[in-house]
Amino acid sequence: MTEFDSLLQGMNLILTPGHIGLMVIGVLLGILVGVLPGLGAPNGVALLLPITFTMSPVSAIILLSCMYWGALFGGSITSILFNIPGEPSSVATTFDGYPMARDGRAAEALTAAFSSALIGALAGVLLLTFLSTRIAQFAMTFSSPEFFAVYLLAFCTFIGMSKNPPLKTVVAMMIGFAMAAVGMDTVSGNLRLTFDQPSLMTGISFEVAVIGLFGIGEILCTVEEGLVFRGEHARITPMVILRTWAKLPRYWVTIVRSTIVGCWMGVTPGGPTAASFMSYSIARRFSKNRDNFGKGEIEGVIAPETADHAAGTSALLPMLTLGIPGSATAAVMLGGLMVWGLHPGPTLFAEQHDFVWGLIASMYLGNVVSLLVVLATVPLFASILRIPFSIIAPIIIMICAIGAYSVHNTMFDVFLMLGFGALGYLFKKLGYPIAPLVLAAVLGDKAEDAFRQSMLFSDGQLGIFWSNPLVGSLTTAALLMLFWPLIGRGFSAIRGWGNRHSIKAKAL
Amino acid sequence: MSNSSRPHALISTRWVELGLGVFTLLIGAVVMFGSVEQGIGWGDAGPEPGYFPFYIGLLLAAASLANGVLTVLRWKPLSVSFVSRGEFRQVLSVFIPVALLVFAMPFTGIYLASAVFIAWFMWRDKVRAKPYGLMMIASVAIGAVLASYLIFDLWFKVPLDAGPLGDLANAAWRRFK
Numbered sequence: 215m216t217e218f219d220s221l222l223q224g225m226n227l228i229l230t231p232g233h234i235g236l237m238v239i240g241v242l243l244g245i246l247v248g249v250l251p252g253l254g255a256p257n258g259v260a261l262l263l264p265i266t267f268t269m270s271p272v273s274a275i276i277l278l279s280c281m282y283w284g285a286l287f288g289g290s291i292t293s294i295l296f297n298i299p300g301e302p303s304s305v306a307t308t309f310d311g312y313p314m315a316r317d318g319r320a321a322e323a324l325t326a327a328f329s330s331a332l333i334g335a336l337a338g339v340l341l342l343t344f345l346s347t348r349i350a351q352f353a354m355t356f357s358s359p360e361f362f363a364v365y366l367l368a369f370c371t372f373i374g375m376s377k378n379p380p381l382k383t384v385v386a387m388m389i390g391f392a393m394a395a396v397g398m399d400t401v402s403g404n405l406r407l408t409f410d411q412p413s414l415m416t417g418i419s420f421e422v423a424v425i426g427l428f429g430i431g432e433i434l435c436t437v438e439e440g441l442v443f444r445g446e447h448a449r450i451t452p453m454v455i456l457r458t459w460a461k462l463p464r465y466w467v468t469i470v471r472s473t474i475v476g477c478w479m480g481v482t483p484g485g486p487t488a489a490s491f492m493s494y495s496i497a498r499r500f501s502k503n504r505d506n507f508g509k510g511e512i513e514g515v516i517a518p519e520t521a522d523h524a525a526g527t528s529a530l531l532p533m534l535t536l537g538i539p540g541s542a543t544a545a546v547m548l549g550g551l552m553v554w555g556l557h558p559g560p561t562l563f564a565e566q567h568d569f570v571w572g573l574i575a576s577m578y579l580g581n582v583v584s585l586l587v588v589l590a591t592v593p594l595f596a597s598i599l600r601i602p603f604s605i606i607a608p609i610i611i612m613i614c615a616i617g618a619y620s621v622h623n624t625m626f627d628v629f630l631m632l633g634f635g636a637l638g639y640l641f642k643k644l645g646y647p648i649a650p651l652v653l654a655a656v657l658g659d660k661a662e663d664a665f666r667q668s669m670l671f672s673d674g675q676l677g678i679f680w681s682n683p684l685v686g687s688l689t690t691a692a693l694l695m696l697f698w699p700l701i702g703r704g705f706s707a708i709r710g711w712g713n714r715h716s717i718k719a720k721a722l
Numbered sequence: 723m724s725n726s727s728r729p730h731a732l733i734s735t736r737w738v739e740l741g742l743g744v745f746t747l748l749i750g751a752v753v754m755f756g757s758v759e760q761g762i763g764w765g766d767a768g769p770e771p772g773y774f775p776f777y778i779g780l781l782l783a784a785a786s787l788a789n790g791v792l793t794v795l796r797w798k799p800l801s802v803s804f805v806s807r808g809e810f811r812q813v814l815s816v817f818i819p820v821a822l823l824v825f826a827m828p829f830t831g832i833y834l835a836s837a838v839f840i841a842w843f844m845w846r847d848k849v850r851a852k853p854y855g856l857m858m859i860a861s862v863a864i865g866a867v868l869a870s871y872l873i874f875d876l877w878f879k880v881p882l883d884a885g886p887l888g889d890l891a892n893a894a895w896r897r898f899k
Binding site: 264379382384389404433438609611613619625629639640643646662669 | 735738739742746749750752753756757760764767768769770771772773774775778779781782785786788789792804805809810812813815816817820821823824827828832836839840843844847862866867870873874878879880881882883
């Protein structure tokens with residue numbers, strides 16, 4: 215069956231009033247968590263997970279993925295109108311979006327942001343549509359050593375490519391792995407690291423960590439900075455939309471370039487945040503209006519938004535085909551898949567054909583629905599931000615507590631959330647990244663299984679990770695990524711030495 | 723704390739870095755200890771359960787130690803203030819109530835604790851020119867709690883712990899019926 219047939223089948227499956235209603239609800243909730251400080255896409259999805267247990271997997275993934283798109287869109291509203299990024303990935307949008315809003319061009323900035331975001335997202339979905347089956351088929355030949363090597367590559371890329379200090383990334387990641395190890399061992403059935411505490415027997419769920427680290431931690435940081443929302447007003451009229459759309463084709467080079475950057479960063483675990491920053495700085499370097507960047511240049515809104523959404527959608531490609539999420543939100547969704555009893559990875563494409571193609575089809579439709587909903591509801595959500603913090607904050611905290619409680623229906627999880635909240639505050643202030651912790655907490659068990667099975671095959675010899683060209687190159691690439699900061703420094707040192715040498719030679 | 727760059731600084735960054743380093747080191751040690759209990763070697767069925775977590779704990783401890791060493795090496799630049807007194811008071815003014823909320827929940831149930839929490843949070847906001855009226859406070863607090871009951875308990879069938887008070891109300895309702 216070709217991709218096109220499968221896609222049509224998926225469209226057939228999701229084009230019901232119920233599913234479209236779920237899409238609109240998901241997008242609205244997503245915009246809400248994207249707009250509110252302290253709630254973002256990862257913990258929005260984590261909060262919703264418990265209520266999806268009663269749904270069918272297709273409905274559940276439509277709700278969650280649409281929430282993700284909505285949150286990506288919502289983040290740009292606050293960036294442009296309030297100069298406060300609702301999501302880390304929309305920081306780069308504030309650089310030119312807010313100056314535009316202060317010039318009274320808020321509606322134009324918002325329309326440009328949303329439209330280019332849609333283009334980026336659709337490019338990401340196209341990539342997913344035509345590459346995923348092939349990658350999944352290729353990955354079908356993998357056995358445990360290959361899978362472990364792929365996990366290793368993902369984790370090492372995080373350490374080597376992260377903007378945070380590598381050692382701090384390692385610490386965050388290992389805490390995630392340690393969390394995943396708590397509770398029942400999947401192979402032997404032993405209870406590990408529980409120290410005879412009954413409340414630890416079910417393990418530490420990643421949802422609780424996400425809610426505490428992102429939710430409570432974020433609120434504490436917001437309070438410390440003493441944020442006051444003073445925003446610009448915007449009303450989007452059809453005239454403004456049409457006028458902005460007429461301008462967009464002029465920036466096609468920027469859009470194409472940003473899409474490529476976004477897709478690349480989304481598939482490799484660079485994530486949307488890195489993608490939007492990178493795309494912004496490349497656009498500034500190559501733009502004709504270089505001097506206008508930072509003062510309200512529309513290209514400076516288009517570039518990060520396109521890349522942000524392209525990365526957000528293409529992050530689902532490795533998640534679905536290999537079981538490796540490209541962003542924190544994708545990691546939480548992956549956890550959801552496992553909770554619903556699905557096994558992310560290449561077999562998903564063979565066994566859960568309807569689920570996969572329903573999801574891919576819903577991504578086309580969901581992003582278009584997002585654009586329409588977000589254009590229509592900007593004034594509404596902007597007014598939500600004008601509600602005083604002393605009303606919003608306690609309600610957000612209550613939602614976080616309820617969300618943590620409902621994961622296992624235990625109060626112990628609410629205590630844990632409090633602890634993770636304090637940890638999240640310290641992590642954020644000291645430059646420890648949170649995403650690797652979440653990734654490791656979700657993938658820890660699977661990575662360990664793959665490692666232990668490989669060790670069983672080889673009788674404890676690490677050489678199995680170089681036993682054939684495929685696994686060998688994956689492992690080598692992983693190690694290269696891990697030591698990339700050191701290698702890079704080594705290269706520049708050699709080059710610097712060489713330059714000095716040649717200058718000396720010329721001087722002589 | 724004495725030689726921080728700002729007069730109102732509560733604590734310098736290096737001490738917080740070290741403190742967090744010690745904390746993560748301890749977690750690493752606990753993980754290693756727990757893994758040794760499970761056996762970290764090679765059993766009849768291949769690697770024993772503690773095999774993988776032991777190295778996780780080891781890596782965690784090693785990375786924490788290295789972070790500590792880096793902090794000591796950058797002792798001077800890290801003397802900048804981590805948080806000022808005023809800022810930390812702000813953080814505590816939210817963190818302590820949240821902690822109280824969390825500790826009260828098992829006794830009062832989620833609903834009552836949340837309603838009181840929201841009401842108290844609004845009541846103590848004296849920064850505003852005009853404090854919230856009693857009606858406003860009551861309607862927001864009760865409205866939020868009612869909405870979460872409707873959404874979670876009724877709509878999505880995720881029962882929330884109503885605490886002893888909820889049990890009492892339930893019993894009274896049954897008797898009334």
